[in-house]
Amino acid sequence: MSYKSIRWSILLLPTIVIGLWEYIRHDFLLSHISMEMGNWLSPLIVLFVTLTVSRLLFARYEQLKKRLENELAEKAVLQERERIARELHDGIAQTLFLCSVQLDLLEKQQPNLEWSPIRNNLHQIHNYVRHSIATLKEGTQLIPMTWSQQIDELVSEFEKKMGIPVSVQLKIHEDSFTLKEQTELIAIIQEAFTNVYKHAGQATYVFLHIRPTTHGWRLEIEDDGQGYQTDPLEHADRFGCKMMRDRAEELGATFSITHEMGKTKVWVEKGVS
Numbered sequence: 001m002s003y004k005s006i007r008w009s010i011l012l013l014p015t016i017v018i019g020l021w022e023y024i025r026h027d028f029l030l031s032h033i034s035m036e037m038g039n040w041l042s043p044l045i046v047l048f049v050t051l052t053v054s055r056l057l058f059a060r061y062e063q064l065k066k067r068l069e070n071e072l073a074e075k076a077v078l079q080e081r082e083r084i085a086r087e088l089h090d091g092i093a094q095t096l097f098l099c100s101v102q103l104d105l106l107e108k109q110q111p112n113l114e115w116s117p118i119r120n121n122l123h124q125i126h127n128y129v130r131h132s133i134a135t136l137k138e139g140t141q142l143i144p145m146t147w148s149q150q151i152d153e154l155v156s157e158f159e160k161k162m163g164i165p166v167s168v169q170l171k172i173h174e175d176s177f178t179l180k181e182q183t184e185l186i187a188i189i190q191e192a193f194t195n196v197y198k199h200a201g202q203a204t205y206v207f208l209h210i211r212p213t214t215h216g217w218r219l220e221i222e223d224d225g226q227g228y229q230t231d232p233l234e235h236a237d238r239f240g241c242k243m244m245r246d247r248a249e250e251l252g253a254t255f256s257i258t259h260e261m262g263k264t265k266v267w268v269e270k271g272v273s
Contacts, residue, residue: 013057014049021041025038077183085132092129096125096126128194150186151168151186152168158206164203165205166207167208169208171211171212177217181251181270187247188244202226203224203225205223206222206223208221213269214271218267219268220268222263222266224262244257244266248268251268252270255268
């Protein structure tokens, strides 16, 4: 049944039931049931129908309503991803291209200077922006990947790039997360992998663990690279870690990053373990 038909069924069902009961009562049961007994039976019949048929209709109505709300929320997220991807392409990507052209001109004017570090950094930023645009656009397809498939793709891409095995343990179903939580956690995982790539030299493994807690969930990402020597959240130029923290706080979750005994751990936790 459609959303509209269920709504009208809920509104009209008591009236239809009372009408049918009164018709049957007066035309066929009047000689068997007294007027007083019939008056008592009328509300009981309506109550019975409400507790059976109407209750099922209300349950179906709530399911359709929730599905509609989820579809609207998903559409809003996809539209926002498309907007961000377009702004990245039209803004940062174009600016990086112009910077590259200007760098070529400067190199021709000053060939004796060392331009390789700047060129390498510019190339790395350009690749990162292109990857971000591609990731955002993947989420705007008509048949997007499931949450677990997105995680598998991030892991596969990281393993190919770094040659480091990633141990994944997903002990919680993706339906346990809202659409916003799924989106933000994917972004946090991607940023954590990027940090391993950029800062965790000599790492031999990465561990990704997502599990339920008593009142929520916990995400843990661990590697055995050299990690940070000081708290990255205290550095003004460590935008990636701060973005992960901000994303976690938007979800009402706590965020922490530690480096102890040769292991770097990123924690995002919502609820009490």
